Amino acid sequence: MGAGHGHKLHYHGHSWLHRAPAHLKLLALLAFMLLVVATPRLWFPVFGVYLLVLCALVASSGVPPLYLLRRLVVEVPFLVFALVLPFVASGPRTEVLGLSVSAHGLLGAWGLLAKGTLGVLASMLLAATTEPRALLAGLERLHLPTQLVQIMGFMIRYLDVVTEEMRRMQVARESRGFRARNPKHWPVLAKSAGALFIRSYERGERVHLAMLSRGYDGTMPR
Amino acid sequence: MTPPPVLDLDGVAYAYPDGHQALYGVNLQIRPGERVALLGPNGAGKTTLVLHLNGILAAGAGRVRISGLDVTKATLMEVRRRVGVVFQDPDDQLFMGTVREDVAFGPMNLGLRGAELEQRVHEALSAVGMADYADRPPHHLSFGQRRRVAVATVLAMRPEILVLDEPSSNLDPASRRELADILRGLDVTVLLVTHDLPYALELCPRSVVLSDGIVVADGATIDVLTDDALMRAHRLELPFGFDPHALRAQVTARHR
Numbered sequence: 001m002g003a004g005h006g007h008k009l010h011y012h013g014h015s016w017l018h019r020a021p022a023h024l025k026l027l028a029l030l031a032f033m034l035l036v037v038a039t040p041r042l043w044f045p046v047f048g049v050y051l052l053v054l055c056a057l058v059a060s061s062g063v064p065p066l067y068l069l070r071r072l073v074v075e076v077p078f079l080v081f082a083l084v085l086p087f088v089a090s091g092p093r094t095e096v097l098g099l100s101v102s103a104h105g106l107l108g109a110w111g112l113l114a115k116g117t118l119g120v121l122a123s124m125l126l127a128a129t130t131e132p133r134a135l136l137a138g139l140e141r142l143h144l145p146t147q148l149v150q151i152m153g154f155m156i157r158y159l160d161v162v163t164e165e166m167r168r169m170q171v172a173r174e175s176r177g178f179r180a181r182n183p184k185h186w187p188v189l190a191k192s193a194g195a196l197f198i199r200s201y202e203r204g205e206r207v208h209l210a211m212l213s214r215g216y217d218g219t220m221p222r
Numbered sequence: 223m224t225p226p227p228v229l230d231l232d233g234v235a236y237a238y239p240d241g242h243q244a245l246y247g248v249n250l251q252i253r254p255g256e257r258v259a260l261l262g263p264n265g266a267g268k269t270t271l272v273l274h275l276n277g278i279l280a281a282g283a284g285r286v287r288i289s290g291l292d293v294t295k296a297t298l299m300e301v302r303r304r305v306g307v308v309f310q311d312p313d314d315q316l317f318m319g320t321v322r323e324d325v326a327f328g329p330m331n332l333g334l335r336g337a338e339l340e341q342r343v344h345e346a347l348s349a350v351g352m353a354d355y356a357d358r359p360p361h362h363l364s365f366g367q368r369r370r371v372a373v374a375t376v377l378a379m380r381p382e383i384l385v386l387d388e389p390s391s392n393l394d395p396a397s398r399r400e401l402a403d404i405l406r407g408l409d410v411t412v413l414l415v416t417h418d419l420p421y422a423l424e425l426c427p428r429s430v431v432l433s434d435g436i437v438v439a440d441g442a443t444i445d446v447l448t449d450d451a452l453m454r455a456h457r458l459e460l461p462f463g464f465d466p467h468a469l470r471a472q473v474t475a476r477h478r
Contacts, residue, residue, distance in 0.1 A: 003236035008372050034438040043232070048249075082282065132319075133320070133359070136319070153318070153319060154317065156319070157318070157319065157359075157361065158313075159315055159318075160361050161361065201321075202312070203314060206309065206311065206314040207314050207315075207317050209273075209278060209316075210307075210309050210314050210315045211317070211327075212278060212302070212306075213276050213278065213302060213306075213307045213309075214302065214306075214327055214331060214375065214376065214462070215299055215302045215303065215328060215329075215331030215332055215378075216331055217299075218333065221327070221330030221331050222330075
């Protein structure tokens with residue numbers, strides 16, 4: 001929690017993509033996602049075009065490709081699912097590298113992989129080129145209900161605080177010789193999660209008190 | 223005619239909904255321009271008392287008046303403008319995306335907009351030496367900086383009395399001194415709620431000791447801290463090496 005570090009997903013820069021209005025970027029992302037999802041998965045070359053477009057955008061944004069690739073790990077659970085799909089799906093079988101797999105499953109896996117990766121990559125690019133605050137302002141300009149925008153604002157503000165609290169609790173647990181090695185230790189983790197929830201809830205109440213003390217009357221001043 | 227006290231508590235008593243009685247009739251008056259320390263052991267009812275000052279809690283018995291204005295549901299907004307409370311954890315106080323927005327939150331609730339708002343924000347941030355950080359997100363600041371911004375969020379409402387809950391807690395000695403310099407430089411009545419007895423002596427000519435929900439002492443800070451029997455009776459312990467007896471001459475000269 002030192003001074004001056006940026007948000008974890010944001011990559012500081014001054015490219016045209018960084019400077020573009022956030023609400024336009026959001027709309028572009030939404031349109032792109034819809035397009036990708038609506039594309040039949042057998043149109044292989046079209047997916048190549050999508051990827052090329054994204055790569056061109058990444059190149060012009062000045063965000064190092066490796067920076068984005070490393071953050072693609074959030075996709076891993078879906079990838080695992082996609083890899084399992086050809087083996088568990090039913091229907092006619094084909095041979096791939098000497099393994100018998102379901103043709104349906106293989107196609108399903110490809111679809112998941114291609115659409116998922118394109119979607120995640122595009123979202124990462126948006127996050128890397130847009131500050132969280134600008135993103136919220138963009139959502140507001142798109143007339144998302146202010147209450148939702150406020151909730152997201154609070155989330156961004158307190159994410160670091162709660163993460164830090166969680167880390168401190170972990171350090172305190174481990175300092176007393178605890179390590180979660182097997183399912184027998186899960187009750188301890190569950191209790192920690194419960195404690196973290198209660199602490200966050202109480203912090204929420206204290207924040208509310210502090211807001212009331214400054215004349216908050218239930219609506220954000222605008 | 224002398225102006226009414228900024229803060230006037232008359233027989234304030236309060237019991238929490240679960241039956242726990244925290245305050246048993248507190249009497250306290252603070253005159254404009256005073257800097258007063260509110261001392262007391264953990265669980266003495268200090269925080270409960272603070273929450274009465276701006277109407278977050280309503281006294282079960284007794285009366286709270288701010289510059290002659292009774293604290294009631296109808297006067298809540300004006301009371302909260304007059305009484306600025308700075309809470310202990312700056313992360314509770316700072317919740318907006320940037321320092322500027324956070325400092326603007328209070329004055330905006332008072333209906334200020336445009337250039338006047340801008341002016342208030344700048345004035346408050348300058349007063350705590352944080353004007354250069356207006357566009358930074360609060361969670362990127364150091365703890366001491368966040369505490370100072372928390373003070374600014376309340377100053378921006380131009381309160382008549384500034385109430386600080388444990389302002390020196392978790393600060394390193396340099397930040398602690400910087401905050402003291404800032405507080406001393408402010409032209410506002412201050413109520414400092416603290417366990418930090420040297421800090422109280424440094425900043426506040428007068429001290430009030432709250433213990434078990436009543437005021438047990440009210441006088442010059444140096445007299446309170448050197449009253450060994452009183453201090454012992456109410457679990458107020460001086461930090462190692464700190465001897466207020468030896469500081470009497472110096473303190474009297476400073477507070478004169």
